[in-house]
Amino acid sequence: xxxxxxxxxxxxxxxxxxxxxxxxxxxxxxxxxxxxxxxxxxxxxxxxxxxxxxxxxxxxxxxxxxxxxxxxxxxxxxxxxxxxxxxxxxxxxxxxxxxxxxxxxxxxxxxxxxxxxxxxxxxxxxxxxxxxxxxxxxxxxxxxxxxxxxxxxxxxxxxxxxxxxxxxxxxxxxxxxxxxxxxxxxxxxxxxxxxxxxxxxxxxxxxxxxxxxxxxxxxxxxxxxxxxxxxxxxxxxxxxxxxxxxxxxxxxxxxxxxxxxxxxxxxxxxxxxxxxxxxxxxxxxxxxxxxxxxxxxxxxxxxxxxxxxxxxxxxxxxxxxxxxxxxxxxxxxxxxxxxxxxxxxxxxxxxxxxxxxxxxxxxxxxxxxxxxxxxxxxxxxxxxxxxxxxxxxxxxxxxxxxxxxxxxxxxxx
Amino acid sequence: xxxxxxxxxxxxxxxxxxxxxxxxxxxxxxxxxxxxxxxxxxxxxxxxxxxxxxxxxxxxxxxxxxxxxxxxxxxxxxxxxxxxxxxxxxxxxxxxxxxxxxxxxxxxxxxxxxxxxxxxxxxxxxxxxxxxxxxxxxxxxxxxxxxxxxxxxxxxxxxxxxxxxxxxxxxxxxxxxxxxxxxxxxxxxxxxxxxxxxxxxxxxxxxxxxxxxxxxxxxxxxxxxxxxxxxxxxxxxxxxxxxxxxxxxxxxxxxxxxxxxxxxxxxxxxxxxxxxxxxxxxxxxxxxxxxxxxxxxxxxxxxxxxxxx
Numbered sequence: 152x153x154x155x156x157x158x159x160x161x162x163x164x165x166x167x168x169x170x171x172x173x174x175x176x177x178x179x180x181x182x183x184x185x186x187x188x189x190x191x192x193x194x195x196x197x198x199x200x201x202x203x204x205x206x207x208x209x210x211x212x213x214x215x216x217x218x219x220x221x222x223x224x225x226x227x228x229x230x231x232x233x234x235x236x237x238x239x240x241x242x243x244x245x246x247x248x249x250x251x252x253x254x255x256x257x258x259x260x261x262x263x264x265x266x267x268x269x270x271x272x273x274x275x276x277x278x279x280x281x282x283x284x285x286x287x288x289x290x291x292x293x294x295x296x297x298x299x300x301x302x303x304x305x306x307x308x309x310x311x312x313x314x315x316x317x318x319x320x321x322x323x324x325x326x327x328x329x330x331x332x333x334x335x336x337x338x339x340x341x342x343x344x345x346x347x348x349x350x351x352x353x354x355x356x357x358x359x360x361x362x363x364x365x366x367x368x369x370x371x372x373x374x375x376x377x378x379x380x381x382x383x384x385x386x387x388x389x390x391x392x393x394x395x396x397x398x399x400x401x402x403x404x405x406x407x408x409x410x411x412x413x414x415x416x417x418x419x420x421x422x423x424x425x426x427x428x429x430x431x432x433x434x435x436x437x438x439x440x441x442x443x444x445x446x447x448x449x450x451x452x453x454x455x456x457x458x459x460x461x462x463x464x465x466x467x468x469x470x471x472x473x474x475x476x477x478x479x480x481x482x483x484x485x486x487x488x489x490x491x492x493x494x495x496x497x498x499x500x501x502x503x504x505x506x507x508x509x510x511x512x513x514x515x516x517x518x519x520x521x522x523x524x525x526x527x528x529x530x531x532x533x534x535x536x537x538x539x540x541x542x543x544x545x546x547x548x549x550x551x552x553x554x555x556x557x558x559x560x561x562x563x564x
Numbered sequence: 565x566x567x568x569x570x571x572x573x574x575x576x577x578x579x580x581x582x583x584x585x586x587x588x589x590x591x592x593x594x595x596x597x598x599x600x601x602x603x604x605x606x607x608x609x610x611x612x613x614x615x616x617x618x619x620x621x622x623x624x625x626x627x628x629x630x631x632x633x634x635x636x637x638x639x640x641x642x643x644x645x646x647x648x649x650x651x652x653x654x655x656x657x658x659x660x661x662x663x664x665x666x667x668x669x670x671x672x673x674x675x676x677x678x679x680x681x682x683x684x685x686x687x688x689x690x691x692x693x694x695x696x697x698x699x700x701x702x703x704x705x706x707x708x709x710x711x712x713x714x715x716x717x718x719x720x721x722x723x724x725x726x727x728x729x730x731x732x733x734x735x736x737x738x739x740x741x742x743x744x745x746x747x748x749x750x751x752x753x754x755x756x757x758x759x760x761x762x763x764x765x766x767x768x769x770x771x772x773x774x775x776x777x778x779x780x781x782x783x784x785x786x787x788x789x790x791x792x793x794x795x796x797x798x799x800x801x802x803x804x805x806x807x808x809x810x811x812x813x814x815x816x817x818x819x820x821x822x823x824x825x826x827x828x829x830x831x832x833x834x835x836x837x838x839x840x841x842x843x844x845x846x847x848x849x850x851x852x853x854x855x856x857x858x859x860x861x862x863x864x865x866x867x868x869x870x871x872x873x
Contacts, residue, residue, distance in 0.1 A: 454813070515699070
């Protein structure tokens with residue numbers, strides 16, 4: 152029995168397809184925009200990733216409080232560098248993970264993060280006078296009247312002022328050592344009793360080094376020593392090139408899949424193609440709305456999920472063909488095809504979802520990003536196949552765009 | 565209808581040979597573990613100028629850690645297909661930040677046009693290397709247990725067992741090939757293996773679903789025929805899905821190989837491609853026949869002929 156061709160519904164179908172293609176184009180375009188699209192991981196955007204381990208120093212053991220304070224101090228230091236969206240987070244019991252996208256000078260950043268920056272003033276008798284903990288202010292200055300080289304000027308707090316005044320009185324005419332992390336950086340001779348709590352560190356450094364030292368002193372010293380466990384520095388253009396290539400490859404792969412589906416499944420294949428475009432824009436939209444990070448393995452995962460998204464459609468179409476072969480009418484073959492395919496799609500996808508959940512919990516870094524993107528990809532593909540393809544197929548059937556088994560790719564009949 | 569069950573021994577034999585060869589390769593030469601697992605340093609540098617391997621070697625000669633380090637030339641292309649600046653990749657043992665900076669400075673002095681924005685330096689300490697390896701094995705183990713639980717809940721325990729056997733088979737075959745070809749194994753490879761997990765289970769479960777359904781619709785439970793029928797009903801779907809997945813993966817492989825030239829991502833894609841092949845093969849030739857064997861262990865004894873034509 153031939154189904155009547157309904158121009159009205161057919162028009163709706165065409166318009167719907169155009170909307171899907173337009174939204175696909177729009178979301179692809181949107182996602183490609185680096186500033187306003189999906190957040191990129193360091194392996195794509197470039198930047199510095201560091202994993203540091205806190206090591207016990209003589210007087211301070213590693214506990215949550217020490218880690219929290221170290222993080223706060225590193226954050227202060229990083230903020231002064233003007234890095235956008237830094238991630239500084241605890242990992243495990245004694246580790247700190249640092250992610251800095253978009254760096255001008257990674258060497259400087261690493262220098263600043265890792266330094267304990269414990270400042271000490273020590274008298275000639277070896278007794279500690281005052282430490283960086285009593286600092287109120289520190290800044291780099293240039294003043295030829297005081298010194299030909301750039302220097303760091305300090306201002307102590309009330310307690311530091313008193314300690315410093317007493318020491319300059321006691322050691323008048325003698326040298327005082329200024330130590331940074333147990334290394335002597337300056338050894339000035341006391342020429343005045345300083346009661347205002349002001350001091351300068353003059354040393355063998357240029358203005359940039361003086362600024363760096365001032366920054367370290369301002370932010371305070373780390374309560375524990377930090378050691379590097381892992382460091383990954385990626386230049387911004389390297390990842391960008393890879394991303395561009397991946398996008399082009401995804402486009403080419405998508406086109407091949409579309410072509411194959413249309414050749415094999417005819418009108419139904421075209422509908423699957425529409426569902427695929429819909430799926431792609433859905434995934435990109437969801438990714439841009441969630442606080443997820445797209446990594447290179449993540450892109451590969453997404454591209455893989457395109458291939459797997461087709462699977463659900465293939466299962467459905469093969470089911471419909473089976474039902475047609477067993478003598479059902481097109482209408483009932485479609486309905487029972489969808490119904491029977493549903494269970495297989497559900498079970499098959501849930502097992503893959505389980506893998507992504509395990510990865511998300513146990514893995515870290517790019518693999519975790521991969522797990523999230525694959526998870527979102529699978530959910531979106533299930534939704535597309537079960538809800539969207541079905542809707543389009545029914546509409547196409549009602550409009551008369553699918554009239555017989557031949558429209559689903561059945562050869563005989 | 566193709567008689568998959570009748571020919572199952574040939575498939576078993578092929579798989580056993582593959583796994584056995586892979587095992588020999590893994591015992592004798594082992595896996596080529598990358599810095600993610602062993603710890604180490606990788607420099608990927610765009611030197612901005614043409615260079616010879618000797619020049620690059622001369623640059624690292626002063627650094628004894630890098631003695632005997634592998635140097636590899638990377639040649640990428642831009643989107644128009646024109647070759648971009650040559651780069652190189654050096655893989656060495658773990659070096660601390662001071663030593664790494666020294667190497668970088670050495671290159672900067674020798675190659676003033678070196679492009680830092682198109683370079684990377686990754687260094688993994690030995691502690692982390694061991695941890696990542698443990699993390700990888702743990703993820704695989706947990707994923708297996710979780711999948712057994714789910715499949716047992718939705719189907720039955722023997723389905724789960726057969727699926728997991730097929731899965732382990734896939735992982736062993738891919739690992740064997742990686743060991744044989746000495747392709748570098750890093751963290752993304754673990755992600756790829758896990759995806760292969762998901763993919764092959766996906767493929768197997770769709771067939772299992774058919775078996776489950778076909779058994780329900782029969783009075784006389786002739787398992788051999790049911791399984792053969794189920795595999796055949798799914799054949800087109802298995803092939804088509806593998807094809808579409810391969811289309812995208814091969815597009816990715818060609819893209820990365822031709823335009824980027826760096827091996828890391830290519831290896832990731834190769835693992836996925838191998839996984840799709842092996843996963844499809846095992847879901848058809850291994851998983852379901854194995855389930856039959858588990859269902860009735862006497863099934864394999866002589867005198868009992870497999871039915872089906």
